[in-house]
Amino acid sequence: xxxxxxxxxxxxxxxxxxxxxxxxxxxxxxxxxxxxxxxxxxxxxxxxxxxxxxxxxxxxxxxxxxxxxxxxxxxxxxxxxxxxxxxxxxxxxxxxxxxxxxxxxxxxxxxxxxxxxxxxxxxxxxxxxxxxxxxxxxxxxxxxxxxxxxxxxxxxxxxxxxxxxxxxxxxxxxxxxxxxxxxxxxxxxxxxxxxxxxxxxxxxxxxxxxxxxxxxxxxxxxxxxxxxxxxxxxxxxxxxxxxxxxxxxxxxxxxxxxxxxxxxxxxxxxxxxxxxxxxxxxxxxxxxxxxxxxxxxxxxxxxxxx
Numbered sequence: 001x002x003x004x005x006x007x008x009x010x011x012x013x014x015x016x017x018x019x020x021x022x023x024x025x026x027x028x029x030x031x032x033x034x035x036x037x038x039x040x041x042x043x044x045x046x047x048x049x050x051x052x053x054x055x056x057x058x059x060x061x062x063x064x065x066x067x068x069x070x071x072x073x074x075x076x077x078x079x080x081x082x083x084x085x086x087x088x089x090x091x092x093x094x095x096x097x098x099x100x101x102x103x104x105x106x107x108x109x110x111x112x113x114x115x116x117x118x119x120x121x122x123x124x125x126x127x128x129x130x131x132x133x134x135x136x137x138x139x140x141x142x143x144x145x146x147x148x149x150x151x152x153x154x155x156x157x158x159x160x161x162x163x164x165x166x167x168x169x170x171x172x173x174x175x176x177x178x179x180x181x182x183x184x185x186x187x188x189x190x191x192x193x194x195x196x197x198x199x200x201x202x203x204x205x206x207x208x209x210x211x212x213x214x215x216x217x218x219x220x221x222x223x224x225x226x227x228x229x230x231x232x233x234x235x236x237x238x239x240x241x242x243x244x245x246x247x248x249x250x251x252x253x254x255x256x257x258x259x260x261x262x263x264x265x266x267x268x269x270x271x272x273x274x275x276x277x278x279x280x281x282x283x284x285x286x287x288x289x290x291x292x293x294x295x296x297x298x299x300x301x302x303x304x305x306x
Contacts, residue, residue: 010151010152011153014148014149014151014152014153015080015083015152016080017148017152018076018080018149018152019080021141021144021145022074022077022145023073023077024141025069025073025138025141025142026074028137028138028141029066029073029138030070032053032064032066032069032134033066033067036053036064039225039226041265041266041279042266043265044132044133044134045133046131046132046133048130048131048132049132049134049265050247050264050265050267051130051221051256051259051264052124052130052132052135053066053132053134054221054223054224054247054248054267055223055248055249056180056223056250057120057123057127057180069138072112072113073141075105075109076106076110076113076145079102079105079106079109080102080106082098083095083098083099086098103149103153104164106149106152107146107149107150107161107164108164108168109149110142110145110146110147110148111146111165111168111172112168113145113146114139115169116142116176117135117138117143118139119173119176121139123180127249128256129256130260195236196239198234198236199235199236199300200235200236200238200239200300201297201298201300202295203283203295203297203298204233204234204235204238204299205237205241206292206294206295207286207287207298208234208238208239208242209242210290210292210294211243211272211286211290211292212243214272214291215273216272216273216286216290217242217243217244217270217271218244218268218270218271219258219264219267219269219271220244220245220247220267220269221248222246222248222250222251223248223250223251224267226267226279226280227267230268230280232300233283233300234300245259247259247264247267262276264276270286270289272286272290273289273290283298284296284298
């Protein structure tokens with residue numbers, strides 16, 4: 001009696017491994033999506049995450065790119081585990097069909113995610129010029145999913161697989177270039193729309209002059225709503241006085257190098273007397289932190305959202 005050939009371990013366990021890896025990706029993108037939708041600050045072990053995640057590249061159709069990443073990882077989880085819920089001894093044909101189709105979907109999805117992640121890595125290096133640990137992790141996860149989908153099963157038609165890979169890669173690259181073709185124009189439009197329009201009072205101007213005199217700096221991004229609210233609290237005249245450093249490479253007079261050197265992890269961040277204070281501050285708070293002794297009859301009172 002001929003002994004049946006045993007499956008390689010990678011063929012037996014590739015789907016559970018892929019589901020586990022995709023779950024990590026889904027958790028990362030879900031966290032980023034929740035933070036962006038709540039307009040919070042991302043916790044990041046390295047400088048540059050907030051710059052990257054606040055750039056125009058981080059949004060698609062007005063929604064966080066991480067939301068689409070989450071949906072992509074969720075789809076990969078479903079494709080990976082779907083056949084595992086079918087008993088092969090009772091429904092062998094259905095199990096085989098599911099493995100065949102979901103195998104193709106996993107390969108196509110892994111290819112698309114890897115190519116798009118590669119494009120984003122190029123953008124981080126050449127355009128944004130900032131590092132983001134979450135983006136790097138997502139790129140590694142996408143690449144792992146691609147290779148596991150490729151080697152995780154036997155393929156009957158390598159030519160078909162090659163054709164699918166080339167087709168998906170071309171579609172993703174063309175779509176990515178088209179999607180971000182106007183990203184520079186979008187950045188200019190956002191910057192223009194976020195100009196401060198409130199009027200400064202004498203106290204706001206005096207505080208801004210004091211902040212400049214003591215060397216205080218505000219690190220911000222033109223895509224950051226809380227940065228705009230912070231400037232609005234000063235008014236357009238006073239907002240031109242104190243030292244403002246644009247962290248987003250797409251912004252006007254951007255200095256992302258200074259933001260990275262200062263290890264800015266979220267915007268707005270104030271540097272006052274050598275100490276850093278993250279988040280939007282009321283003018284009274286800034287006056288207290290900087291030792292301002294002048295008039296505090298501020299007319300642009302706002303309550304920062306924590």
